[in-house]
Amino acid sequence: MNLDWREVVTEWLKTLDPNRADKPLYVLDSAEVADVVDLNGCYGVTGLSLCATCRPTLERLGLWRGYSQFIMILDVPRTAPESLLSFAAHEYVHCCQHAELVTRFNNLMGETTVAATLNQPYEHLIVNWERPRPWHDHGPDFGRLAIHLYHRARRLDLWVSLHDAWATNLYGLPDAKTFADALGDEPARLLYLPMVEVSQTPWPPEYKQFSESALREAEETFQHERNLVR
Numbered sequence: 001m002n003l004d005w006r007e008v009v010t011e012w013l014k015t016l017d018p019n020r021a022d023k024p025l026y027v028l029d030s031a032e033v034a035d036v037v038d039l040n041g042c043y044g045v046t047g048l049s050l051c052a053t054c055r056p057t058l059e060r061l062g063l064w065r066g067y068s069q070f071i072m073i074l075d076v077p078r079t080a081p082e083s084l085l086s087f088a089a090h091e092y093v094h095c096c097q098h099a100e101l102v103t104r105f106n107n108l109m110g111e112t113t114v115a116a117t118l119n120q121p122y123e124h125l126i127v128n129w130e131r132p133r134p135w136h137d138h139g140p141d142f143g144r145l146a147i148h149l150y151h152r153a154r155r156l157d158l159w160v161s162l163h164d165a166w167a168t169n170l171y172g173l174p175d176a177k178t179f180a181d182a183l184g185d186e187p188a189r190l191l192y193l194p195m196v197e198v199s200q201t202p203w204p205p206e207y208k209q210f211s212e213s214a215l216r217e218a219e220e221t222f223q224h225e226r227n228l229v230r
């Protein structure tokens with residue numbers, strides 16, 4: 001990947017989501033934040049407190065333009081150039097899904113309540129302590145946005161792999177293409193809607209029906225496999 005990879009990724013995402021609220025979009029290489037962020041073997045990551053964590057790095061690089069929900073870390077050296085945009089799309093979907101939560105967190109920055117906010121996810125995890133489903137955070141809600149980004153990219157002749165952006169086989173779900181078929185013409189109809197707003201509109205009936213059926217089957221498989229290991 002050449003030196004302007006950051007510009008390529010950020011410009012590409014801005015092109016796909018031009019009407020996004022005017023929030024800064026940050027993309028960092030994992031090597032730039034190796035001392036504060038652990039990718040845990042993933043190709044990319046985004047998260048609730050990431051902007052606060054990475055603020056010193058962003059300032060050092062002259063990129064800081066205020067808190068934003070749109071921030072992602074990519075493992076640039078380990079990623080094939082042709083896959084980088086697909087993984088960026090994956091993280092961008094997470095940014096859109098959790099935009100409101102991250103905005104609330106960012107609004108608290110500098111206040112004493114930050115520590116309490118930081119602790120909340122962990123308390124939540126302990127209360128609901130159970131092995132998460134494989135599709136947790138990567139279910140049809142996530143996939144719908146990935147399909148929209150994929151469609152927007154293809155329309156502009158920009159290359160992105162739907163499978164890299166939403167690797168459904170990792171999440172116990174049917175092929176992403178079957179979800180795309182069920183979504184029908186929605187990506188074309190909502191082409192100019194900011195992605196955050198797409199995430200807030202109800203699923204089309206056919207997509208809802210297909211997704212619910214896929215999740216039922218995935219749950220059955222999950223339960224079956226869990227019984228086998230008991």
Ligand SMILES: [Zn+2]
Nearest residue numbers: 090094137138
């Ligand atoms: Zn993810």
